[in-house]
Amino acid sequence: MIHLRRIALLPLLLVVVAGLSGCDTLSDFFTTRSTEKLPGTRISVLALERELRPNVESVDTQIILPRPEDTATWPGAGGLSHHAMHHLVIGDAPKRVWTVAAGEGSDLRNRAFAEPIVAGGRIYTMDSYGAVTAFEAANGKRVWRISTEPVTERGKAASFGGALCISDMGFCGSRRDNSFLGGALCIEGNRLFATTGAGEVLALDAATGKEIWRVSVGVPVRAAPTVNAGRVFVVNVENELTALAADTGRKLWTYSGSPAPTILLGGAAPAVDGGVVVATLSSGEMVALRTDNGVMLWNENLVAVRRTEAAASLPDIAARAVIDKGRVYAVGQSGVLAAIDLRTGRRVWDVPVAGIHEPWIAGDFIFAITLDSEAVCIDARSGRILWVTQLPAYEDERAKRDRIVWAGPALVSDRLILVSSTSEALSVSPYSGAVLGKIELRESSSLAPVFANGTMYLLDDDGDLSAYR
Numbered sequence: 001m002i003h004l005r006r007i008a009l010l011p012l013l014l015v016v017v018a019g020l021s022g023c024d025t026l027s028d029f030f031t032t033r034s035t036e037k038l039p040g041t042r043i044s045v046l047a048l049e050r051e052l053r054p055n056v057e058s059v060d061t062q063i064i065l066p067r068p069e070d071t072a073t074w075p076g077a078g079g080l081s082h083h084a085m086h087h088l089v090i091g092d093a094p095k096r097v098w099t100v101a102a103g104e105g106s107d108l109r110n111r112a113f114a115e116p117i118v119a120g121g122r123i124y125t126m127d128s129y130g131a132v133t134a135f136e137a138a139n140g141k142r143v144w145r146i147s148t149e150p151v152t153e154r155g156k157a158a159s160f161g162g163a164l165c166i167s168d169m170g171f172c173g174s175r176r177d178n179s180f181l182g183g184a185l186c187i188e189g190n191r192l193f194a195t196t197g198a199g200e201v202l203a204l205d206a207a208t209g210k211e212i213w214r215v216s217v218g219v220p221v222r223a224a225p226t227v228n229a230g231r232v233f234v235v236n237v238e239n240e241l242t243a244l245a246a247d248t249g250r251k252l253w254t255y256s257g258s259p260a261p262t263i264l265l266g267g268a269a270p271a272v273d274g275g276v277v278v279a280t281l282s283s284g285e286m287v288a289l290r291t292d293n294g295v296m297l298w299n300e301n302l303v304a305v306r307r308t309e310a311a312a313s314l315p316d317i318a319a320r321a322v323i324d325k326g327r328v329y330a331v332g333q334s335g336v337l338a339a340i341d342l343r344t345g346r347r348v349w350d351v352p353v354a355g356i357h358e359p360w361i362a363g364d365f366i367f368a369i370t371l372d373s374e375a376v377c378i379d380a381r382s383g384r385i386l387w388v389t390q391l392p393a394y395e396d397e398r399a400k401r402d403r404i405v406w407a408g409p410a411l412v413s414d415r416l417i418l419v420s421s422t423s424e425a426l427s428v429s430p431y432s433g434a435v436l437g438k439i440e441l442r443e444s445s446s447l448a449p450v451f452a453n454g455t456m457y458l459l460d461d462d463g464d465l466s467a468y469r
Helices: none
Strands: 096-101 117-119 122-126 131-136 142-147 164-167 170-173 185-188 191-195 200-205 211-216 226-228 231-235 240-245 251-256 271-273 276-280 285-290 296-301 322-324 327-332 336-341 347-351 360-362 365-369 374-379 385-390 394-396 401-403 410-412 415-419 424-428 435-440 450-452 455-459 464-468
Touching (some): 117 185, 117 450, 122 185, 185 226, 226 271, 231 276, 271 322, 285 327
Antiparallel strands (some): 096 464, 117 122, 131 142, 185 191, 191 200, 200 211, 226 231, 231 240, 240 251, 271 276, 327 336, 336 347, 360 365, 365 374, 415 424, 450 455
């Protein structure tokens, strides 16, 4: 049985199309009988958070970014296994060169969670019903398509029961839902790995789509897998992190985190670098473990106590963590973005930023989209906020109706690219936060675009895959 429930008005964020400047193609609660006032400063306990503002002492900080560099592959959710993609490349005025149908899109029952991945001259997608398709990256020609959906002895698709809710932030629900909802992809060498909402992990031959192995983790998986050095890391909706051998699917070790009764629908792929895997969980917990044996190095909590909105009571960390230069950067939807030392777990700094999309790091600077429809730039060395740009938050701004949700950002060729639920993409300056331009898209997109070989690929909510170059 499906229950629909409204949560708070907060955004989801989407990313797309290279920023093309000027282009067509985003009274006190308690009272006392005494007239004597108590000492101290009065602050309303019902007040919401203060407006996010740049740090005054950061006004003279110069934002210097690394030079744009192209990448030949985008092998998993967030790019490489550490998710630190820095500054990528796309042309000054990219245009849509092809669009193909990649399967079923997102609707009230099913939702696509799989960003496209790119490797070996092909692009791979998974639709909202678990169909995996390979396309030629050059022209969009379909090479093969297979279904990952499990079949019971009676020939009926396996399913899981439970409740589901939908909010302005996206989807949320119980730990088990009654559809094939969920799943995503990653690739290493000639093996393509897929997770499914039916609680399975598959290895496929990237050239043909032929199944190599299939194992069950017993519980639905919404998040993408991450593969690194012959190990596949998977987090299921019960907050269990499992490491599998990439060649056979053999279970190597499992870590069990604390389950959360209500979660945002989706999940975050683990980040892996330097023999350490970092997983962000729906309980608000972030944990680091050794990749070889699963021994825990540290854990941290990103649940904020300052936020007062209803949705902030959900501790879920839906955004992927990013590992770069010995630090982990992660943002929770309850209101904390933090930098943590990878080896010790010591919190270096934190800022009151809430988000559900992976922050983007480039050199010494972090870019993120908040749940309040703000684009922000943060100095990764100190945690100082350098600039804040308010994005359009409602389609009907005067009536405060029809919340716009944003995804992103991605930094390409000196532009931050963001996509939205209004079928519009924005290009924002990474140096000042100024909006440079916007373009109309074919359809809204809940998924950030991916980049490889000077091309941007976007899978929209209608299930269509487009290439821009």
